[in-house]
Amino acid sequence: AIVGTVSLLFVKCISELLIQTLDQECGANQFDHWFTYVAIACWIPTVSFWLSRMNTGLAYYSPLLIIPLLQCGFVFFAILI
Secondary structure (H helix, E strand, O other), rough: OOOHHHHHHHHHHHHHHHHHHOOOOOOOOHHHHHHHHHHHHHHHHHHHHHHHHHHHHHHOHHHHHHHHHHHHHHHHHHHHO
């Protein structure tokens, strides 16, 4: 669940960078900076890992068991981080 939480942090960072890019008053293109590409490069493997682990869990256990467990872990680590 901690990997899902980290992927959430990366996607929040990417969304803020896109908001700054699209903001007419700011006018700063965030795709000119290296950090945007690092955030995207870090987000892709974390979300891929999170989805593959969720699919593996769903293959072995009932969705009524695994989804609440994954969401509880996800929320727990989101609060800690």
